[in-house]
Every structure is written in structure tokens, then in C-alpha cells.
Amino acid sequence: MKYDKILLEHGNGGLLSHELISEYFLPRFKNPYLERLEDSAVLTIGNHKFCFTTDSYVISPVFFPGGNIGSLAVHGTVNDLSVCGGKPLYMSCGFILEEGFPFESLQTIIKTMSEAAAEANVKIVTGDTKVVARGAADGIFINTSGIGIVEYPGTLSVKNIRPDDVIIVNGTIGDHGAAVIRARENLSLSSDMLSDSAPLNGLIAEILKVSPNVHCMRDATRGGLGAILAEIAKSAQVFINVDEKSIPVQDNVLAICEILGFDPLFLANEGKMILFCPKSDADKILKTMHKHKYGRNAAVIGSVRKATQGRVVLKTSIGGERMIDLPTGELVPRIC
């Protein structure tokens, strides 16, 4: 046993999170569905292919610019299903409430969840509510699990990434992380810094309609674009080349990162995904993405090369090169 106690780092989506999962959970819960370690499990029942996913949300503050824990909980699960090629159908929600949590806030959160579910065309069909005494939880935690049906004929998986694939992101990175940090620090920066929290199932359905050749999709949440690229490179055993200049970042996100010493590459997103596809399909996919409200700033940010060891190299905007690895350290706790 490497640790005596759980550290904040075990939950940040970086190196220690991965150790916890691969060294402690996987050996016990041993099965091929879980071992894929993608955003959803893909299951065959009868003659249908389903995906199934779960996420708990512990974000602080509960209300942030651009959303709240309720919309986030719906978007997060919708996106985890969508990047696995699933059409999200049904969702569960489990609330853990702290005694004394304002009833009005709960009502707002429920309202936002129902609106988010309506936008994503998914139904919340089962739920659970627990209440713990004051001090035993921090306000509200929400778990959402989701079921989707997979109709895409191709296989979407890290294992499917091929040399010469290009990598596309659907828009500016770091918006969610920056918005939450701003809310938390009470910074009086420009007021238009909003979380990108959004359901990506509509955009992804359009993409999969124009290309049967998408190899892999992932949403870039905890740990940001950097963590997800590092994870994929490791898991697919490929060399990933990313060009910093081509990665869309909003000016105000860059500004807050400079002030507080964050790197937008490792800031969380809640409406951003990356996809891997053959170069030949990139143009039509980009064109499709640009037409969608959640893909307007989509861009090709890098490409894949064969390698014997997974690794990510960023060509920096000043012309240097930088290795991107799974983040260590505390990053931003309770970002989702």
C-alpha cells in the first residue's frame, strides 16, 4: 500500500487518480468492460449495444458563472455517453444533501437539471435522496448515471487510434476551470467568463453522421486537455504532437491563468471533446462542427505518430517543445 490516507490528489484526474483506479479498483472489480477505462462501459444486451456511465459531482461553489451543479451533472453524463458513440436515453440522479441546505437553491438546481435534460433530450427516470447532518457533507453532492444506445457502426476507442490520425477539439479550452476559479476567488475580472458546460450529444450525432471513420472521442474534463492527451497517448501507445498555437483559448482565460499561475491545458472543461480521425475526414468533420453552436471554434490541434512508448509533445507558441504528462499536485480541487 503506497498511501496511508486518501489525498486530494487521488481525485484530480491526474497521476494519483490513475494509480488509485489501476492499482486498487481494477484488480478487484476485474472485468473487460471496466478495464477499457473509457468514459462509458459499452455493453451488449440481446441484440443491442448500450453504454453506461456514472459520475458524482461535488463542485464548489455549487452555483458558478454559466451553470450550477445540476446542469453540470446532466451535461457530464450526457457527454460521457456521447463520446462513446451512445445516444443518451435515460439518466438517474442521486442527491446527497446536507441538513440546512437552502430549499430555494435545491429548487433552482432541480429546475436547471430538468432544463438541461430537456435540451439533451434525455429523461431522468429514477432517483434517490439522502440527507446527512450538518457538517457531514458540504451542501449538495449529485450523482448521475446514464444509459445510451450505441447505433454508430464504427468502434470508438482509444485502441482504435491510428498513426497519422489528426486530433480535433470542438472549441476553446479551460473555460469551465477559469469560471469556477473566478467564482471561488471572487475575482472582479471581465464578467463574460462563463463555464462551457454544455451537452455535446447533438454535435457528436452530427459528426458521426458525416463520418463513419471517427476512431476515438473523449471529453476533456478534470485535468483538462493536457491530462486527457497524456492518458490517451499512454493507453494507445502512440506519440501525440500538439501545436500550442492551434489550440483555441479565450483571452480572458489566458489572463486569469497568467495572474494565478494556471496552465489552460490542465484546466477543466465541461463542454469540450477531442476526436481522432483520419486526415482525409478532418475537413468535412470540421465543417460540420463549425455549423453547430457547440463547435464553432473547432480546430485541428495535432496529430498522431507511431511510437513504442506513449508520449505527448507540445510545440509551444514560441517555437520550443514541451512534454505533456499526467498532472501531479493538487490542481483545482472540486472543479466538477
Add this chain to the structure above:
Amino acid sequence: MKYDKILLEHGNGGLLSHELISEYFLPRFKNPYLERLEDSAVLTIGNHKFCFTTDSYVISPVFFPGGNIGSLAVHGTVNDLSVCGGKPLYMSCGFILEEGFPFESLQTIIKTMSEAAAEANVKIVTGDTKVVARGAADGIFINTSGIGIVEYPGTLSVKNIRPDDVIIVNGTIGDHGAAVIRARENLSLSSDMLSDSAPLNGLIAEILKVSPNVHCMRDATRGGLGAILAEIAKSAQVFINVDEKSIPVQDNVLAICEILGFDPLFLANEGKMILFCPKSDADKILKTMHKHKYGRNAAVIGSVRKATQGRVVLKTSIGGERMIDLPTGELVPRIC
């Protein structure tokens, strides 16, 4: 809005829990699946019928005689699927951990979960782990959601309960509640007071094999047998007659109830279900239950009569009558 703040009572499975769900959640998340308000949602996808359920576990203490939060989280979800006629197939687990939670305890919990999943023949296929700072949660909370396939040709639902149905319970009530109270109060009573936490899918499969006429099944968790009977009577609009003398209760559970002023009827169970069936099928069902390790003490405890208003009357062991309603007050918080 009836309340300013969330109260502990909103989570106890009694009257306020029902108000929260029926007055606040249901009107927002409006859909026929959720409105059934049974232990799982029953969904049709393609030509298959599925059930889907979720529960968060916040039990304190995390380790109790007869189990821990991990086995409880598996059994609870397995049972919620099983009483809806589902064969549990796949499960998710979401952990919320408090910084500083002992790593060894987490390992024990994971081990117990994997053993419980193996006994119930269900696979944990997807998961999530969040960590919050010290003081923002109490040790460990676990959410499990589950998917089952429904192959039973009959319809299992409160709506299906008929006058003259008999009510069967699969064994002694209040064991889980009594075991947790004992652990919490550090009472040095007899040491054989264990939680009844157990997976009921095997027992239920046997029951459904011998009878195609089971009308409804429910597990009697939070709020105990009393709360579930009151809820069913209300929802099915029937008169339920229960005979106290016929309800199996262990002597040591009765003893702890007498000492601390609890009523076994309202103590939680985690391996107990009740079923409604025509009188003509009761004998063969009981016989089947008695052969199974989780049904050895099964007994007929009451029956159903037509009524214009749902209500439960208990014939007490001293010959009187007592109305049983949804419990109010704090009961035992964090019992599951």
C-alpha cells in the same frame, strides 16, 4: 415553499421524503417512468425490457456488524432491480471520499464490494472517484446504479395489487437497523446481532420461477416494513391488514427496541422484501422461500382488502388495532 432548509427528515424515507419527491422532484422531472415511484424504472429499449435504479449510501458507521458500506451499496442496488423483476446485470459505482480517509478501509470496502458483486452475479463495469477536503464529507459516500433485464412475463407493480392478495415477508425484520444502532451506540448486547444485508436476486428468481402470479414486490429498507406498507396502501388505494404476531422479529432486535424505544416495524432492513400474490399461490411461494437461505423465516403477515382510501391496520399481539402510517420525525439518520 413549505421549508426554508433541508431537514434530516427529508431523507428518512417517511412523510417528508415523500413530500420532497412528489411535490418538488416529480413536477420538474415529469415522465411516466419516474412517476411510477417504484424501486427501479422499467424501460423498453428495442425489444427488451430493462430496469434501472440508483442509490447513494451514506451509512454511519461505515463498518457495522454484518457488512460495510460497500456490501450494502451492492446489495441495495441488486435488490432494487430484483423486486422489479429484473435480473441484475451491470452496476456502476461512484465514490466520494474525504481527504484523510484511511486507505486500508477503502481497500476493505472495495474487496467487500467485489465479493458482494460476485455473490449476486453482477458486474461493476463503470465508476468514478471524487475526493473532497477534510470536513467536506464524512469519510466515504458511495453511489451505485444498476441495470437489469426483465424477463418475468407478469407485471410487478403496486398498481397490480388486488383485493384478497396475501402479503409475504422473507424473514425477520429490523435486523439492519438494530445492528447499526448497536454499532453506533456501542452497546454491549448479545454479539450475534447482525445486519441482514444480502442480495435477494437468487431468492426472487426462485419465487418468480414457481409463480407467474406475483403482483408486486418491494424491499423494505429506510423506514422499515411499516413505511413500505403505508406507502403501498396509499399508492394502491387498498386496505392492508397485518398481524403483528405473524411478523418474524428476532428476540435480540425486540430487546434493543425495548431498551431504546424503537419500533421494529420502522427499523431498516437490507435483505428483506415483501411480496403480494393471490392466496392460491402463497403456499408454493412460501415453500420455495423456506428452501432458500435468504427466505428461511418467510411468513404470511397480512392481506389486502378493497378500500376507497389507502390505509394499514396492524392487529397487535395483545389483540388491539393500530394504524400504521408513513413515519415522521428523525427515525435513525444515515441508516443506509
